Amino acid sequence: MAGRPDDTAAADRVTGASRTALILVAATAALSLLFAIQYYLGGPIRLPVISEVLSVAVSPDQRSIAAGSQDGMVRVWNMPAAFSSAILAEFDLARAPTWPVQGLTGHRGAVIELVYEPESGDLISVDSQGEVRFWDPAQGKPTRSMTIDGPVSDVDFSRDLSTMASVGTDNRVALWSVETGQLIGRLGSPASARWAVALSGDGVLIAAGMGSHIQVWDAQTGTLVWELAGNCESQALETEDECLQDDKSWLAHTKAVTALAFSPDGALLASGSADTTVLFWNIQTGKVASSSEGHWGPITSLQFDPEGRAVLSTGADNVLKTLRLPGGKSSGTYGGHFGAVERATWGPLDTMLVSASSDGTIRVWETANQYTIHMEWSRLGLQRVWGRTLAGWMLVSGILGLVAAWGLSRIERWSHILAMALFMLGPIVVIGLPLFEVLGYPLVTVTRLRISWPLILLAVWYTALLVALMREPVALLYEAPRSARLAEQLQASQRTIRLRFGVYGVGVWIGLLVLLFTVLRRFKLDVAFMGHFFSFIMGGASITLYISAASIALAVVLALLGALGRLSRNPIANGISSFYISLIRGTPLLVQIFVWYLGLPQLGIRLEAELAGILALGVNYGAYMTEVFRAGIQAIGKGQHEAAHALGMTRGQTFRRIVLPQAFRIVIPPIGNEFIAMMKDSSLVYVMGVWELTFRANKVGRQNFRAMETFLIAAAFYWVLTVAFQFLQGKLETRMARGERK
Amino acid sequence: MTEPIIKVRGLHKYFGPLHVIHGVDLDVMPAEVVVIVGPSGGGKSTFLRCLNFLEEPSAGTIEIDHVEIGVRDTGAKHRQLIREIRQKAGMVFQQFNLFPHMTAMENVIEAPLTVKKLDRPAATAKAEKLLSWVGLSHKRDEYPSRLSGGQQQRVAIARALAMEPKIMLFDEPTSALDPELIGEVVEVMERLAHEGMTMLVVTHEIHFARDVADRVILMADGGWVEMGPPGQFFTEPKEERTRQFLAHIL
Missing domain, CATH: 2.130.10.10 (YVTN repeat-like/Quinoprotein amine dehydrogenase)
Structure with missing residues (x-):
């Protein structure tokens, strides 16, 4: 843009490219708001869902x-x-x-x-x-x-379709005549949450969930036959405490009952729960006959086959299973849906x-x-959530966009940043995620385009908007107003360049995360399974942290001693140190772990697995870090030694007070690197059976043939830990860098 | 007649086969200011650094304030003597060599705390005085990287003085400074001289030599060429070599 700092304030006018950007922002915001309003009023323009x-x-x-x-x-x-x-x-x-x-x-x-x-x-x-x-x-x-009285959350018919049982969202259970539509009777109290109801084939018994319990009534008399709460696998033991003390399983649901079904002969009642288990109750005894695990999400429905030899169970974990009777063992798993399976039938x-x-x-x-x-x-169409998300985004971005447009018209610097951040970060999530999801649908390309064309259109629109906003003349107008003094202009420009860098950086990160997420989804990961075992695997995180922290502390001490040895003019110290480095760096870590854990007991030294792991890792990384420390110490100039000596300081004082503090500052980044590497190498102690993160991931993954899922959880944890550590390291470096030229 | 505070006899220094100092003698009286000038590679800095054993002399004896060290000794006793001498002889370097991880104040109190085992309040009080004496009390909490070269060198002088030395050795203290910063350092050195400090200065600052020095020495090829009061040294040198040197720098 032509114009010199001494130009008048008239130079600060929204003209040319800036005006195009302003109009685009205003139009986008206005259209977004209009869309959101018509959406929430029930208008016809919406995403195909x-x-x-x-x-x-x-x-x-x-x-x-x-x-x-x-x-x-x-x-x-x-x-x-x-x-x-x-x-x-x-x-x-x-x-x-x-x-x-x-x-x-x-x-x-x-x-x-x-x-x-x-x-x-x-x-x-x-x-x-x-x-x-x-x-x-x-x-x-x-x-x-x-x-019948609504709203209804579940219904079931008798086999001859003469009667129908219902449970309402008001938690009331009712029995209806299908012929006349008359209410036959109401059962139970609406006191606690009820999600599921079942009617036996002959219409004699009604079962309904009550929290994690199940109530069974006689349909004719309305009397409560059973309240099924669970029992011990060993029938002799009455209470849960006795049962667990005897190391037996307590068979019961721990969360709400979400699905119920009677077997065709009426002898069994199958119940599914949000705790992901299915129980089969013997109606004669009121005891659990068998139980079935295998779903990783809440059970959504249960359906017996006409002969009563199997049950179809569906779950919020996107799979359906066939459970063979008696016993309830899974005989087939059907995976492929990309949302919760609601019902299934033969x-x-x-x-x-x-x-x-x-x-x-x-x-x-x-x-x-x-x-x-x-x-x-x-x-x-797209999943329904994307329709709602887009409407919400349109509402928010419409309002914020109008604010930004107002600011842009007044040449406010913040408005430029706001507009860029808004229209870069939002669309990446709101458009990127559903677009990538459609790529995973089993559809031909033309059909995929038919679903996603509005998103593609929006993506193009937002890209054009961003390009218009980020063009140099536009950016210049907002970063450095021509009317300001030159020094202010330059400062403002510096600040804004940093801010813009940040906005772009975050944008790139989010974009890449979305991409990574999408790629991982294409792996057909069992997300429900991951959720189910997440806390178990994470139970190893504290051990991992403890071993890493203890090992790094040991390694730093050893590295310091090693470096002193390497720099020493004493041939014995120098020899010990160089032998240590050579031996440890020259042999595999895994072998060293075995030596510590399996070799030392031969000498009568028996170490706990964790302690052996810490020693092995600490000694190993100490050797590597010795070289880092040596380089750091040698990097301190001769002048520093001389200045200290000239003041009468001894070699020890010089090292402790002058050389070491400066060397530490130099070695922090490479030590940080080593620590990150060690955090991941700490998983090697799993060979000694330490129940740390990787060990748990491996164990659960192999048992369920879901190794990819569990290892990804562990990997995500290591990553989060590394990011957190890098943040801390950055803080430490800033602290240590005092005195450094900024 | 008082005793000389520095007595050097027959000092030789070899760097491998290189004979850098050819057996020089020197007596410096208390409160005397001696300036050594000379061409590069003449052994001036090496001579200075031999005095406080930053370079181990190859032969000869050095006695500073009645502490005499025989060269080429080893062992704890020897190291102890060297530290004694170093506490008596403060040194200022061409490259300042301030400790970059410490503030100006911390630089000054470091040696009194660790070497003299002074308590912190006493050391700090003394350092305050010294910093104010070199005109830098307002920079006491700055790190060296935030100070100009002249300011750094003045802190370095304060740091050396904090050990209360009997003599001060200056190894080209202004050579690394921008021309306009030389004055502030020279001014401090002049004041130090006026206060009666014994000073041995290697420098190219002819003005300082002429105005402040009691004696000027030309050193070349590892030995003294000419030695005399500045009046005579600069105006009517005896040696041809001195005339050549002065012709180059004046």
Whole structure:
């Protein structure tokens, strides 16, 4: 920009490129606000998002699959006659043809339950508002409807569909006649949280969760038959304390019961819980017959097969499992959904299962290899959370953007920084994460573009906006107002350059984190599993920290002694020191650990595993750091020694008071490096069975065939620790650098 | 007649095969200011550094304030004598050699604390006086990196004086300074001379030599060329070598 410092204030006008940037910011903010307002008022412009599928049923003729979703729609897909569970070699989920679908509309609430009438093939749907509709799928219209008290969180039908049990969000359990829609009776108190209800096939028993307990009533009389709270695996022991003292398992749910189902013969009650376990209760005795673990997230639904030989369990960990009965051992795991699996059922054919998920899809699975053989979307789109996130972002960025535009028009420096930070950091998360997520969907590229085009458009828009904001003439106008004195201009420019550097730096970090996150997600990690064992693995963190800290302390002392030895003119000290360095640096750390742990006991010196680890690591890193210290000490100039000697200081005083403090400052960065390396090498002590971080990650990972997941947790911890340490090191360096030219 | 405070007899110094000082003798009386000038490589600095054993002399004897050391001795007794001499002879270096990790004040009190085992209040009080004497009491808490060369050298002089030396050795104290900073250091040295300090100064500052020195020595090729009061030394030198040297620098 032309213009000299002595130009008048007239030079500070928003012209040219700056005006373009200002207009772009203002327009972006205004449009964002408009979008947010229409979104929250229920307007039509929104991101294409899926509708979570909450219920699924297979028609009696095994040809149709009905799915009810969050948007109140029941979709019925008709399976092509030729469809079979045989998987073709070149099977590609993304390119498989979709099935003809019929939409049944009319529900106002989310459709939470679907049942086919076995004789007539009619479909019954229940929504969360308590409306029950009866459909003839051939006509696509409801034949009749009835309303029970809503809102409803779970319902279950008897086998002949004559009665229906419901539990409301008000925690009340009720029994209804399906013929008349009349209330038959209410059961239990609404005192505690109830999420699940089940009705036995013959309609005789009702079970409902009550916190982590289960209440079972006789449907005819309304009397409480059982309150199932759990019992010891050894039936003789009554209380939990006795049971645990005897080293037996206490079989009970520890968190809310979230799913219930009666076996077809009514002898068993299966219960699933937010504690991720499934229990099978013997209704005759009221005791737990068997238990099943294997899900890593809360159980969302349970479904017996018609013969009572297996149970389908679905979980918020994105998988469904088949549990074989008796015993409840897992006989199959079906993974692939990218959201919680809400429901699953047997069919359409003998060798298939169908599942409904909050990722907006239903999947058909074959049971031999547990592969997905078909997938349908409720509505093609992004996960629903992204729709909400974008609206929230638009609201916030709209308001802040207007503030920034106001500031920009008045040539305020902060507004330029605000605008840059806002429109760089926000979009990276709000657009970057969903865009990357779509890349992971099993869809052809054209379809992916159909979902994500608004995001791509937004990304282009924001990029243009950023480019406009960051162009040099624009930046100059805000960084260094022409009207200010030259010295002020230069100072302001310096400050702003630093700030801009910071903004860009943070932007790059967040962008790379998003990228890393996305890449990791493509690894198909079992996130629920990671969450489940996170605290167990982290239990090793304190040991890791302790071993690292103790080892580094030992290493620093040894390194100092070693360096003195190396610099000494005493041949014995010099020899010992150089031998130490040579031996330790020349042999592998792992071997040294074994020597300390397994070799020393031969001499009658028995060390604790942790102590042996600290000694091995400390001695090893001491040898490496000796060289660092030696270099640091030698870097202190001869003049410093002479000045101290000339003052009458002895060699010891000179070293302690003059040389060492200066050498320390020099060696801090390389010592920091060594410490970071040691923190990670401390995992080697796991060979001695110390229960530190890596040991735990390894143990859990191998037991569950999820080594990648557990090691990633450990890696993340090491990284966080390293970042924290680098921060501290930076502080220390600044402190030690006093006297250094700044 | 008082005794000389510095007595050097037959001082030789070899660096390997290189014979740097060819057996020189020197007596310096208390409160006398002796300036040594001469061409580079003539052995001036080496001679000075031999006096407090920063360089171990190869032959000869050195006696400073009645402490006599035979050269080429070893052992604890010898090291103890060297430390005694060093406490009697303060030294100021060309490169200042302040301790960069200490403030001006800490630089000055360091040796009194560690060597003389003074308590901190006493050392600090004395250092305050010295810093104010060199005109730097306002810089007492600055690190050397924040001081100009002239200020650093003045702190270095205060640091040496804090040990209450009998003599002061100056090894080209102004050679590393920008021309406009030389004056402030020379001024301090002049005041020191006026207060009766025995000073042995290696320098190229002819003005200082002419105005302050009691005796000027020309040293070249490891030996004395000419020695005399400044009036005679600068105006009517006896030796041809001295005339050549003066012609170069004046």
